[in-house]
Amino acid sequence: MRRQRIVNQLNVSDFIAKSDFRRFHFFLLVIGFFCVIFDGYDTAVFGAILPPIMKEWHLSAVEAGALGSYSLFGMLFGSITFGVLSDRFGRKRMVAVTVVLFSLFTALGGVAPGPRLFGLFRFIAGLGLGGILPNAIAMLTDYSPRKTRTTITAIVMCGYCLGGMLSPLIGILAIASYGWRFVLWMGAVPLIFLPLAYRYMPESSFILLREGRRQELLALLSRINPARKIESDAQLYEAHEVSARIPLAGLFTENRAMSTAMFTTAIFFHLILGYGLINWLPKLMLEAGFTMRSSLMFLLVLQCGAIVGTVVMGYVGDRYPLKRILTGLYLLGSVTMVLFALNRNATWAYVLIAVAGVPVVGAQNLVQVYMSQFYPVFVRSTALGFSSSVGRIGGMLGPLLAGWLVSMSFSIHNMFFTFAIPGLCSALAISAVQHRHSSDRSRDTGARLHVPLIGELEK
Known part of the structure; x- marks a missing residue:
């Protein structure tokens, strides 16, 4: 039979990208912000409880560094696993699964009788911690207007920094009275609000398109842009033809292989710096002569700098x-580490740590925003998950390296000189990303994912 030419066509991603910020986007921002807050809390919680846990379980510096790496090892598997599953089955389900994993098992860490079971719980929590960010960021990028996409995602990523602040803050307020286990039990809070968040969370548009759920997709689009009328006979499509079965292939096609490798390298070196510093900063400040309360304050100051830097850089990034x-931020990270190593003044130490929060934490937020825009919708979570997963090896090495340096009696100043090296490596890697092959620049409006919706097949 002959196929008739359909003139009335609607690119779903383009429709969403050209919309204005509305109530739909606000609720999505709130949901993403809530999820990411507790992701940041559970990720940073080990650094907040490290000194008392070392004392109670009589851990050496190397043993404590290894224990801090268990959750990062879980993140390595969680990032890629849930990233691929999200691009295959949709973001909504995977967000829910990952929130349950990291919330439940962080709280269970508070009842662990010793380091062995504690490490197991941290590993399982790490699976969820690794999986939530690729899905949350990809969902935000999927549905955000193009003109405010970076700002919206950056605001949500500030939740990660806020969560990182809550861990040491609750540690300061609670450890003396309730013990370090209470700080872990607070990680169960998301389980209370998850059912409500799940109800208002949208399903991925490409999943609705792929599965032929036309009415659901049309209802979703009307919420995104109610002012624009969609014709009843409109054919809905996406602009990229990417395999629905093997999302990983999309990371290395259309001249994206080099950029995928460079993103991964940048994250690898940056996480050596980030996790090494976050996990060991209170302990290092304690060794430098600060009190326990003051040493935890350094984590708060670091995250404060990260929040301000992420918002400002998100606005600038639009x-x-x-x-x-990002290249400038990574270089700034190296410079601040060198300045901290040379510094001998307590006041300037706080100032430098605040400035360091912008590249050490804020740059990690921003690189994921950049990646979510670089890759097409069908491999977005996979790209974030893959690079984060491989990069997590650096996150695992960071606490181990810091623990080894402490055991070798490195001074705090030499420690910070060492932390300057990864920032330089990340700057070189991100500068080699081939932006001309990004999704926005390489999109060919003629190349489409041929998955016609029900009722749209031509006779």
């Missing part, structure tokens, strides 16, 4: 190339 911004 107006200037993210690649250049």
Whole structure:
């Protein structure tokens, strides 16, 4: 039979990208912010409880570093696993699964009788911690207007920094009275609100398109942009033809292989710095002569700097190339580490740590925003999950390296000199990303994912 030419066509991603910020986007922002807050809390919680846990279980520096790496080892598997599953089955389900994993098993860590079971719980929690960010960021990028996409995602990523602040803050307020286990039990809070968040969370548009759920997709689009009328006979499509069965293949096609390798390298070195510093900063400040309360305050100051830097850089990122911004941020990270190593003044130490929060934590937020825009919708979570998963090896090495340096009696100043090296490596890697092959620039409006919806097949 002959196929008739359909003139009325609607690119779903383009429709969403050209919309304005509305109540739909606000609720999505709130849901993402809530999930990411507790992701940041559970990720940073080990650093907040490290000194008392070392004392209670009589752990050496190397043993404590290994224990801190268990959750990062779980993140390695969780990032890629849930990233691929999300691009295959949708973001909504995977967000729910990952929240349950990291919330439940962080709380269970508070009842562990010793380091062995504690490490197992941290590993399982790490699976969820690794999986939530690729899905939350990808969902936000999927549905955000193009003109405010970076700002919206950056605001949500501030939740990660806020969660990182809550861990030491609750540690300061609670450890003396209730013990370090209470700090872990607070990680169960998301389980209370998850059912409500799940109800209002949208399903991935490409999943609705792929499964032929036309009415659901049309209802979703009407919430995103109620002012624009969609014709009843419109054919809905996506602009990229990417395999629905093997999302990983999309990371290395259309000249994206080099950039995938460079993103992964940048994250690898950056996480050596980030996790090494976050996990060991209170302990290092304690060794430098600060009190327990003051040493935990350094984590708060670090995250404060990260929040301000992420918001500002997100706003700037909607107006200037993210690649250049990230290169500068990574270099700033190295410079602040060197300055901290040379510093001998307590007041300036707080100032430098606040500034360091922008590249040490904020840059990690921003690189994921950049990646979510670089890759097409069908491999977005997979790309974030893959690079984060391989990069997590650096996150695992960071606490181990810091623990080894402490055991070798490295001074705090030499420690910070060492932390300057990964920032430089990340800057070189991100500068080699081939932005000309990004999704926005390489999109060919003629290339489509041929998955016609029910009722749209031509005779």
